[in-house]
Amino acid sequence: MHVKNLSDIPKAYEPKEAESKWYKFWEENNLFHSEIDEDEEPYTIVIPPPNITGILHIGHILNNTIQDVYIRYKRMNGYNACWVPGTDHASIATESKVINHLKEQGINKWDIGREEFLKHCHEWRNKYGGIIINQLRKLGVSCDWERERFTMDEHYSQKVLEAFVDLYNNEKIYRGYRMVNWCPATKSAISDEEVFYKEVNGKLWHLKYPVVDEDDHIIDHVVVATTRPETMLGDTAVAVNPNDERYKHLVGKKVLLPLADREIPVISDDYVEMDFGTGVVKITPAHDPNDYEMAQRHDIEIINIYNDDSTTNGNVPHEFQSLDRFVVRKKVVARFEEMGLLDKITDYTNKVGYSQRGNVPIEPYLSEQWFMKMDELVKPALEVVREGKVKFHPAHWIKTYEHWMDNIRDWCISRQLWWGHRIPVWYHNSSDEVYCGIEPPKDPENWTQETDVLDTWASSWLWAQDTFTNKEDQAYYYPTNLLVTAPDIIFFWVARMIIAGMEFMNDVPFRDVYFTSMIRDEQGRKMSKSLGNSPDPLDIIDEYGADALRFTISYISPLGQDVLFSTDKCEIGRNFANKIWNAARFLLMNAQEVELKDKLKEKHVDFADKWIMSRFQSALNDYNKAIDNFELNTATKVLYGFIWNDFCDWYLELIKNQIYSDDQEVKAAVLTRALSLFEDMLKMLHPFMPFLTEELWQLFDERKENESISVSAFPKFDELLIDKNAEEEIEFVKNVVTAIRNIRGEMNVPPSKAINVFMKSKPLSEIQQKYISSLGKIENLTVDENLEKPKASSSAVVKGADIFIPLEGLIDIEEEKARVVKEINRLEGMLVGVTKKLANENFVGRAPADVVEKEKKKKTDWENKVEKLKEILSDLN
């Protein structure tokens, strides 16, 4: 061991320089690249590929910090760690962005055509697509950059199409004219999962429809209640509940639909709720999924009134044609009012489905679409989660997953977009023949290719398997080990990856899934662009450092719980980094002039050394367990507590005696030990704080050119180093010192003033006395088993010792009495509890013997203390 020469090491840790320096170093030395090595067990993570349209937000920071912690931890523990980065083409999101981008230049997607438009998409991707993934480097992620993938890479695209063809041939993909969620903004179908529901303060319009007899005479009126009055133009029936006495007589009669002027039947169906609205429902089969189903049950006509942008088509009366659906709404209501057919308008809040990307209300719409049949595909995927072959953390997500899988409907995978994987299907120009294959038909002039592309998730569902681009890699790295993701894409992505894994690989895609916390702002609101409450992670890194951010976010994010984040919380990490920096600085500065030798480690060892080693082993053990249990915040708390409290507050203070020793060998020995332990500490810390630990680790010794802590061996837990004896000895010293400091504090004795202390205790070793003297700032320490209490002194009783501090002139008798009385009261309070407990026959009889024993011991200890304190008190009187 040979520490680097430090002429001017700064007083505070300065992250900026260290971060850029070491990331470059890691990349240049290719430390994070993984190749197949049959002698090593792989540990694989595929990154949740960020959208090429996305911006880096705090959620990415949490997500990628967690992945990096696991990858670095496993790498240091001897695994062949492989973290595959990449990006998602994000079909609908990107297409919207590019459309808007072109619009600004006065260009319309339809004018330039498919080929030209796709060129713009690729350009856009080349320009912006790598931003997030590059920004992640600032966070210190140890991805294998040689393996960076994109969901539209040639190989990957090929696999996406192969999957389609395969499922098509197995009749798990079909085409159908069905009602889908239609997004009028993007003019495309979207899946059920892409619809989100907003509570809207709307109205319920009550419309009167005339009932007519065979001769078209108006004999009555029925009132229907609707939230979308414009759809009445597509009504083809009116329905009531078969048990509704109010309307029984109307069933089978006809209603004359106003404005449209057509007669439509009154039918009865169980679906109708009698006590909602008026109990009469207008049926618009083309624009409502329930109505559509009812129409099929009753064989009712279906009239589509909309174009693909949800403007009205030729199926509505002339005056309403070619208008936006919300304009039509106003017009229809106005005309009803004119005709005296508007019964009333009431306020009504309901949930309206919105398109996630278009952010407009979706319209149920009938169209030709491609669907994936899910009922069979879901079965093995459900099973592997139930059996624990894929484990969810926290486990309660299993229920959500099961519920979705049990109620799954066929997946609409076609999108009327251009950016994405074009569906590999061709329609024959002069027959009904359909061709599906990777290669185009042999006589392309006779065929027309499907214009739709696939839902983005019908490509990213292969991410865990096809980011490995050859069979050998796939066999070695698949199944991957861990997936770290936000719970909001459990259906979109996690579930579908499991489905794909079971279907195409016949094995799970990953063994563990870590669902991250949802990051909210201080008021508990979601981070969002519109609220402007989402801090830019790069600004935080700039201000606090990447390590501080990584540590803080791990520290405050428990598994399975939302977390309230604010930038200034990063002080936790920054201050901790600084603390470590200064502890290192202290040791390094003192080691400058000393010759450190490994063989000195065993020399001049005392119980403080044994204690800190013992504590370190416990911390290491707790840390390993926490990582295994996916409790990263626990791991950070273990680190924080051990390093700050045990190592810095106590150990470094204890060994100052030896560090300042005139005996060079004593000094060298203690510094060798401390630095060696510190090195292990740095390794433990490295997965969370890679930059700081690399910076310090490089200072601790002369390293080889490409040597890095990131590929060094992680410390191994050694139970033999746990030393309860040493822990007790230090515990005693700590208790005595704390009691003395307490008196100093309460009596306002300045820290600079040395005091005399008398201890009534069995003889103490020289080293114990030294420790107590230096930490208590004691001039003369007298230890005697038969000590008489000195006059005018302040006292304390700890286990194994009575402590007296003569404070002539400084002591106020009344104050001192109050102090002692307070302590007696505290102890007596505790004694009441334990005495009661021990008097309880049931407790003594039924509780385990060791528990009872403990209680008894507590009781005698406290009784002793109280007795002594009472003596002290009576002396004061």
Add this chain to the structure above:
RNA sequence: GGGGCCUUAGCUCAGUUGGUUUAGAGCACCUGCCUUACAAGCAGGGGGUCACAAGUUCGAGUCUUGUAGGCCCCACCA
């Protein structure tokens, strides 16, 4: 309507299988310190009937049930 999660100090949260004392940490607060690693620091201190109620148990912050409040997901009430 179904399901999940949460409620512990002024604030943000720990508290693993029920059994170390009268429940911990950080921030904030009070007192004293620029003690030659660190004021982004050191030492000491105050502060909580663990949301409420009942139950199980020798023993409940921890398990069960109910009540109140908050958050989220799913579901076709027009």
